[in-house]
Amino acid sequence: MDKVPFRVAPMLATLVDRPFSKQGWVFEEKYDGVRMLAYKEGAKVSLISRNGIDRSNRYPTIAAALARVTAKTLLLDGEIVVFDSHKISRFQLLQQGGGQVKYAVFDCLYENGKDLRREPLAVRRNALEKVLKPGPILSIAKRLADDGVKAFEVAARLGLEGVIGKDSSASYAEGRSVAWLKVKINQQEEFVIGGFTAPEGSRHYFGALLLGAFRGRELRYVGKVGTGFNEQSLGSLHKRMKTLARTTSPFSSDISERSATFISPKLVAQIAFTERTKEGKLRHPVYLGLRDDKSAREVRQ
Numbered sequence: 001m002d003k004v005p006f007r008v009a010p011m012l013a014t015l016v017d018r019p020f021s022k023q024g025w026v027f028e029e030k031y032d033g034v035r036m037l038a039y040k041e042g043a044k045v046s047l048i049s050r051n052g053i054d055r056s057n058r059y060p061t062i063a064a065a066l067a068r069v070t071a072k073t074l075l076l077d078g079e080i081v082v083f084d085s086h087k088i089s090r091f092q093l094l095q096q097g098g099g100q101v102k103y104a105v106f107d108c109l110y111e112n113g114k115d116l117r118r119e120p121l122a123v124r125r126n127a128l129e130k131v132l133k134p135g136p137i138l139s140i141a142k143r144l145a146d147d148g149v150k151a152f153e154v155a156a157r158l159g160l161e162g163v164i165g166k167d168s169s170a171s172y173a174e175g176r177s178v179a180w181l182k183v184k185i186n187q188q189e190e191f192v193i194g195g196f197t198a199p200e201g202s203r204h205y206f207g208a209l210l211l212g213a214f215r216g217r218e219l220r221y222v223g224k225v226g227t228g229f230n231e232q233s234l235g236s237l238h239k240r241m242k243t244l245a246r247t248t249s250p251f252s253s254d255i256s257e258r259s260a261t262f263i264s265p266k267l268v269a270q271i272a273f274t275e276r277t278k279e280g281k282l283r284h285p286v287y288l289g290l291r292d293d294k295s296a297r298e299v300r301q
Helices: 059-065 091-096 121-131 149-160 229-244
Strands: 011-015 023-030 034-041 044-049 073-082 102-109 138-140 143-145 162-167 173-183 188-196 209-213 220-223 260-264 268-272 286-291
Touching: 023 149, 034 059, 034 102, 034 138, 034 286, 044 059, 044 268, 059 073, 073 091, 102 121, 102 143, 143 149, 149 162, 188 220, 188 229, 209 268, 229 286
Parallel strands: 011 173, 023 143, 102 138
Antiparallel strands: 023 162, 034 044, 034 073, 073 102, 162 173, 188 209, 188 260, 188 268, 209 220, 268 286
């Protein structure tokens, strides 16, 4: 029977604050997209997000490309991405529907009846390269350099989001792991939307989003973002926020915004920024899009 006999939660990298090199580690491009597990079971392909939602209908071209792979059963791990003209993945392009959607694959957990989860990464990568032929829709994650510091320098020069270092001898472990370590070049994080301000001038729908992150059970305010929107995203986001409106603030501290409308902290936004202030507020934030593959409670300081 053409069936992958199990379901998994994705292996997650642990964030570190500086580039590094380690014997026996490999260093890959960190993609700026949406994590996705792909189950190929005969002619059927299921694309499952990190929070367990089937997104096959959202990315039909990727499902169709995987269906044409000759292996009867496969479980792949990768990232749904859209590349800009410089071949840099951009989450904002993916959210806005601009450009060709692709699947950058970096792991193979099951192949034609063989469970590869306990095999070292080197074996899994070899299986991936044998079974998957890169094309216009499917690609294999790019390795940057054998040395992690050099890989970081290459990534910075190219303008990539960051680097992920992986222990070649490690098996695949569900959840957060220190066998995969990520180093960011561009500052991007997820934040919870706790409210919005009234529009000013010619702006429609709202002015800025009020953002926070959880520490324990408290939602800590980190600032507001008013750039990165177009008319379509302003309208669609405002429509969703209106259904979550509430009379009290979800934040643990007072917010000095007279025109604020507060909402229940359920929506998660991807935000780019230059740095944080001493008080923990975001400098020069830019809205990139909503994330529906992560819950608000996962967003922590």
